Amino acid sequence: MATTRERSNSMEQREKASEKSFDVDVLDVKEEVVQGLEITDENQARIIFQQAEAITDEEAEEIMQEVLDEHRHDPAYPSHVIDIAQRFLENESVRNDPVEYMRVLKEAKMECALITQDSPYAEVRAVVSPHDDPSIACSTVRAWTIGLFLAISGGLINQLFSLRMPAISVDEIVAQLISYPMGVAWAKSVTTRKFKTFGYEWTLNPGPFTRKEHMLITVMANVSFNVGYSGYIIVVQRVPHFFNQQWAKDFGYQITLSLSFQLMGYGLAGLSRRFLVYPAAAIWPRNLASIALNNSFHTDENKPANGWKVSQSRFFLYGFIGMFCYFWFPNYIAEFLSYFSWITWISPNNVSLAAITGSVTGLGLNPWPTFDWNVIVAMNQVLIAPFFATANNGLGMIITVPIVAAIWYTNTWYTGHIPINTNRPYDNMGNRYNVSKIVNSNGMFNQEAYEAYSPLYLSASNAFLYGVFFAVYPATLIYAYLHHRHEIVRGFKSLLKRRSPKAAYRDVHNRLMSVYKEVPEWWYASLLLVALGLGLIAILKYPTHTTVGAMFFGVALAGVFVVPIGIIYAVTNNQVTLNVLAEFVGGLAFPGNALAMNSTSFVLHLYVETFFKSYGYVTTARTIMFAHDLKLGHYTKIPPRVMFASQTIATLLSTTAAMAILNWQVNGIKGICTPQAEAKFTCPGTTTFFTASVIWGTLGPIKMYGPKGPYNVLLWGFLIGAALPLIFHFFTKRYRSLKNIHIPVLLGGALQWAPYNISHVWPGMIVAYIFQSYIRKRYLPWWQKYNYVLSTALDCGVAICAIVSFFALQWKGVTIDWWGNNQPYEGCDGTGCPLFPVPESGHWGPGPGEFH
Template sequence: MLCCCSFLKMGRADNPTQLMTAVHKQHAKDPNFPMPIIEKIEEFLGNEEVFSHPEDHALLIQEMKIEAALITNNSPYAEVRSVVDNHDDPAMPVSTLRAWFIGTIFACAISFINSFFDVRMPSIYVISTVPQLLAYPAGKFLERVLPDVGFTMFGVRHSLNPGPFNRKEHMLITIMSNVAKSTPYTNYIVWIQYLPQYFNQSWAINIGYQLLIALSTNFIGYGLAGLCRRFLVYPAYCVWPSSLVTIALNSAFHDVSTETAVVPGPFKSIWRISRLKYFCWAFGLMFVYFWFPNYIFSALSYFSWMTWIAPDNADLAIITGGQTGLGLNPIPTFDWNIVTFNVDPLMVPFFSTFNYFLGAFFSMFVVIAIYYTNAFNTAYLPINSNKPFDHFGNRYKVLTIVDDNGIFDSAKYQAYSPPFLSAGNIVVYMFFFAMYSATVTYGYLYHRHEIAMGLRDVWSSIKTKKTSENTQKVDLDVHNRLMKAYKEVPEWWYMITLAISVAIGMIGIACWPTNTTPAVVLYGIALCLVFVVPIGIINAMTGVQVTLNVLAEFIGGVWVEGNAIAMCFFKSYGYVTCAHALSFSADLKLAHYLKIPPRHTFWAQMVPTLVSTFISVAVLQYQVNIDKICTADAPFRFLCPGVNTFFTAAVFWGTVGPRKIWGVGGQYASTLVGFPIGVLLVLIFYYLNKQWPKNAVFRNAHPVVMMAGALGWAPYNLAYIWPAVPVSAFSWLFLKKRFLGFWAKVCPPLSF
């Protein structure tokens, strides 16, 4: 508020009309932006009397000046203001030797662990929160023991100990760990190519081949993320809720001055505890409680108490069961891992959580209708399984329909069986199709102006290297203005990264007998380019991810039917590069919020990715030669569940191909109705929103998120979705509205 008062005193808000016009254009359809403020802005801009007789509307004009000051000096979103500072210290050390030392060690360690245990059942996976927690004591230790000695390079002094370990160093280490945690997706291709129980292509052991395709898929995402900064990073409405949780933990360690603030809480309570102490208490209690639903009394995890009423009632188990049923249960679990399985109810906006639930709830009736009418012969199968079945009701054996070289054998297919899907799985595929068409339609109708301005700005930046109209408008955001203190990464850096990645990917595919055209790289990237911006905007605003895996498999399977490996490459370049681009964009937003210089962020992403790729490929080289790996007799539980699933999908979509299942005369061709349904639903909600723009229901309805919720079946169900709704309502509708300071102190750290 002090910044806003000084802003008003300096007279910088004397003419709020231009600012409010820009704010209204950016946020009028933004469900995260407070509707009462939008209504006030519309009243201000739409009333000519305000400008002709300002003395009669002094109160409204003063309110607009205050709003102009608030929006200009801080984020318009309370959840961002609660964890992100609206000031910066450009002199704070960032890319220090100790940060690179700690970050590189953590990146190597997390890459090795995740790669080595990826094929174990169950797998062991280290999330980025672990290095973020460990980085603080490691940084403070080096702060104590290292001397202040160093060297000067290009006019900049690099010291072993430049002073106190700070938040920017901490976040740089976190970003380095973030980019190193994922195993290259192409490793799965190598697994199914090389091992004799799959396609038995011994040449796939070549380390040059493995490195080229791994480096290509890993680095293409950076090129796309960099080119999408003006769409997914700079705009204030791209909040990225998951990033706020990471920043909250960072703030808990470093914000000593604000952490001791006294805030009122529910039931007239007063909270003096710091965010760090609260996190430690919550972490300890959650660690103790974890053992009860997961090991000591597992009924707390799947609390299917309704089936206890009539244990022999099959229909009751089908509808209300939490493990094999549809999970229609008002109190389905006491396991926090299940509550937060799909969305984080404490930090993801309530409208997003509720839309997600609505999609799952209404699609449940489609599942029930399909099952109980025996449509597609689903009544003979489990209602909610994600496994394909044969006509005997047994799990589909994909190896039965291929020859010794892994090529589709039509005679074997005719002698065996077409694949059959459960009712839940059919609905999942139908709404996948609906979600893809809805995403493109939604992006055009709701965000075409922002996308057009972003495209103009990218072109202007490449052509003239000057700030364009869009950048000026985005500068309403205080964080963009603060980042002007640092040199930006030029577009051509990212374009070169993209070009090199494409080139080495095409070389890797062309120089070895993959039976795949190198053009698959370009086709996959083309698919990604169509979706990356609308998907990214939806993810950044709602916290809900739209993945392209099914669409990439569908298009790839139609294009290269009978060639499983070619389909896998198309999937890698169409789906995985898009997922990487969004993940890297989220990291860029982290750096943006923390005011880390963009060029430091660039190298903090590139170098650990390069190192982790070499480590992952080295681990792969060792593991593929382990005797009996990926078999029932594998040592160390290296049973390769992920590899087996990947192989099944490769044969199902690539070898058999979607034409036999979804083509003309295919058993599930009617589910393609999802494509027009997706377009129609978006058009309906868009029309309702245009007709009644002030209606809170239509403004907060998000058809794409609804359809994402409809994907929550097979093998999951409502028991994994509904529990988040009351928690989100309590967090966002009660705590945040009535006790904002308390909500800002306790909810972000509790999200871990």
């Protein structure tokens, strides 16, 4: 033990060392120091060094302590910063060595300067500017006109393709691509004459098209692209081989239901800003790609990166044109490139070979199963999400392959009579489950009809999927407490004390946004009230068989889960959905009412607070999406009140347009939501939704998961999910290599089964490693300049090509009939062969009258 005199002498030596910690030599920026900070611009590094001089020792200790408290076990936080903080605060040998202490103090203060003057995350620094000019035009007639036009168009297109397998999503990246030439053309051709209206001066053309206008347009388009789960509800209600409830075609029902979801989510997003928008740790990786594309359009400078002198805009153009031309092959000309199940082609009718290696209905174990970018990014945006997140997600699916295979080969729950990997429900005769046989004219469960027909059976992957869902919910709550409780507590303190974001957070972007008027909480609370009113109209005016208590418990469910789920999504780009949890508890309260399961989330029944699917899940999902867009506006310095107005108005218009195209889809596409549907409109998401409605609403979880239910053992998932974060947190303290294991994201990988498989995640893991690990570490300037631009270019190429090919050829029935397009859908991989045939009795398991 050191004596008092020794500690005093050591302290004096450290203080003297500290006085010299930033002499003139420090400003001599060396390459290795710049790389250590993950800064590619030496001028920027020099500025950081200068800013570090002004940081006192006490400030450095306070900031580094916050880093350890909040991010010690955070795999997303830069590991070298954690190392510096631990050496600076917790290593006694460093604190007792004046020379070493001086060196570590320099490093700590430079990292503190980054944390307070920029972002500690290299990916954020790569694209988000730590400066702002409030005079840049933003809320202009030009921006509003283009933004609302794209919001309506995007709502139409995304609703159309949401029923396709695999789905093609038109997002904010495409909106940026299309809006830029529109904005530039407007700036060149429209009059600059100024007008006065009620004393307010305005103009149709404020001058050059600005980056803030561009991002405002992007936000308006993005918040309106997905109509939400209400589209699934209405399709399931209207399509004949689902529930065939034609009253759901009433446009008043459709619009009030959809808007209630949208506006409720937006209201909660605004109230959760202190948790999901203001903290620097809320990165929202997907936003970075959007901002990178914006930079490529509006940046004049073109600094070389690892010898590459191609500008970002030209690089984007090359990538976009290349993917647009190439995607014609896997999407239309040669579909075997999309599902490259070459192993199954050796013996197409081999059941086991197709089940294990097939990409269509199998598990997808294939060294390289696809040459289709749309398949590679189907589960993860691999050039955007952090590598640890992509790796965890893929690993979660890979390590569960033996479990799914074992369930199938042992014929557990009669899964051997069903294709191994499908999300369709089956009866005991091997046919798709016909729910109309077990409900009456009101859509309510008919016990006698059920016993005369068949129990419901799930495939091996689909049955296992629900066990993983049971695990992921407690895992999410416990993981959020273990790793993010400090941010959550700080957010609540800020909310209760009415502290400003600048006072509560050190992030430079909060300081820059403090010059704009903030949106008060009561504005968002008002949106919640409007959403409740619209939801009550949809529930009470139409025959949904649902009670009014649903609305209030829907808000309660979102209040519990939105922050932990939002934080995980903001860090990893992986979202945990609440659909199964809402289904499970809602089904316990109201078994026998699939319609109520679809149309509401919570019912107060026999004094038990329960919740149903849609409001419980959709409210949270929409809250996360709107929070994502609020962060985009935060990064790009769009005034908060402009954001509020633009998101609300765009949502109203686009939701109306989406409902119109949905009605056209249901009436106009032949065989929609069946395997024979035109242009791949097989409705994978809607089918999963329908399956869940039958399981949880019509039959109820008691029949499936109760004490005598066939799938009862899967309820152990709740306990396993609660234990896993605790176990890994314990071992992470001893083995730092385990820090990169993110339990909710790992479990999330196993949630991708049925109908997706390994072929949708394994190629993405390889691509993610190349770009997000190898290139980032060795060619950081190239990665910062081109990585996000490349991601947006490829995604845009896929989306635009899909739209063109669909409307030009596929919709007109123009197809190419040859081996390359037919082979993926032939044999056991294409049709989905079961392991065992239907017994001679005509059914497996208990027959009519033998089950209750």
